[in-house]
Amino acid sequence: MTDLSFFAPFAPVTIGQIAEWAGAEIASGTPETVIRLVAPLEDASEGALVFFDNTAYLEKLTQTRAAACLVAKKHAAKVPEGVAALVCAEPYKGWALVLAKLFPDAMVPQVQALSSVSERAVVHPDALLEDGVRVGPGAVIGAGAEIGRGTRIEANAVIGDKVRIGRDCVIGANVVIQHALVGNQVYLHPGVAVGQDGFGYAMGLGGHLKVPQVGRVIIQDKVEIGANTTVDRGANRDTVIGEGTKIDNQVQIGHNVVIGRHCVIVSQVGLSGSCTLEDFVAIGGQSGVRGHVTIGMGAQIAAVSVVNEDVPAGGRYGGTPAKPVKQWFREIAALRKLAERGKDA
CATH class of the missing domain: 2.160.10.10 (Hexapeptide repeat proteins)
Known part of the structure; x- marks a missing residue:
């Protein structure tokens, strides 16, 4: 089978740049060392960046062949000779910050690359879509719905009548939203159902x-909801999900x-x-x-x-x-x- 990666490889970077992104100190190694890939501890090879944040994997840390490792100060002495130790207070958070720089496309859920409103989508003439909204094939957007700039509606999603969705959101494939107000930068992964009867x-x-369930669902900014999760609408008041909840x-x-x-x-x-x-x-x-x-x-x-x-x-x-x-x-x-x-x- 072809060795296929779904995310574009990044241009080589130095551990000096990695340390800056992660807020880390280079305890061993030189800032000019080049990183060409990321890997788990046990599979790392020359040019790889790894991280260590769980003592269950201590033996794998001592045997890693990576070029550099993000590690807490208390474990820095366990990093093998020849592997640069990048010491930071929280290695996993440092890892997250670095990956966000190296793989920006992985920060936002995406099933297909969409550039416009598909001719195979059904958008009611009374729906309001701001500039830059992208809609996948098979999606249905109901009467009076409003969708903010930069939001992407993936294939076969259904947006009910009068639903409001903010800006820079991702509404995944086969998502159904009804009786709901959705904030900005909200990510709903495939199969999420929002606003059905309680x-x-x-x-x-x-x-x-x-x-009869006559309330709504309110989803505030920067909420992310995983695949096939269900959020019932309120019975006599609103169901609410607060800002930044995951x-x-x-x-x-x-x-x-x-x-x-x-x-x-x-x-x-x-x-x-x-x-x-x-x-x-x-x-x-x-x-x-x-x-x-x-x-x-x-x-x-x-x-x-x-x-x-x-x-x-x-x-x-x-x-x-x-x-x-x-x-x-x-x-x-x-x-x-x-x-x-x-x-x-």
Whole structure:
């Protein structure tokens, strides 16, 4: 099979330039050393840049054949002789800054290169598209929709009537948006669904009566939402996703949920209707949050946890049901001891 790269190779750069981008100090090596590629520690060869930020890979660091490595000061002595050590406070962030310079096209999701509105797109005559909007084949844009300058609508996306989308957004292939207001520089990856009915029924012995969902979805600036995530519209108020929040693939966000600014929500999380996440909350993968619960600012929820009660600001919780992590760890240790005693009984 042809060795095909989907991102254009970068022009060679010196480690002096790399250090400047990453805010790093050249602890060993010379600034004139040339970097021609990036690679993982174990696959690096002459001219490669790598990074080290996890002690699980310490042995691979000691054996790497890279030209240079972004590394924290405490691990710089483990960098092999002949490999330039670029010392920075946070190597992974330094790596991100460098890659953004070397591969700018990878910063923005893109399925196809689009330069205009495709003749095979269906754009309602009452829709308003600012200059520079690009629309892929098969996309449908409804009556009264407004789309800002520089936004790209990928193939087969559906933008509902009266939807507002800001500037410099990317709406991925097969995305569906309805009953929503979307800010600037928002990235929705393929298959995202925004603004469909929330799950609302008045249940009874005679059957389940559908409750009309009459709210909206508000997505603020610089939000990124991963593939196949769903965001239900509000029932009687808005579902809101705050500025800068990052949401992984396959997340379910129920009606009336309010997510603050700069939250991080990992894949397969479920947020039940009317729960609230304050600013800077982080939730690990496959966790669930019960409806009407509030998770305070800066709180962290471990993966595969179930949050049934409010979590205070700054709290670190985990388990089923979720509890402070120190208590959770003590309970796990106690159960382990009981299990060990049972073996001897």
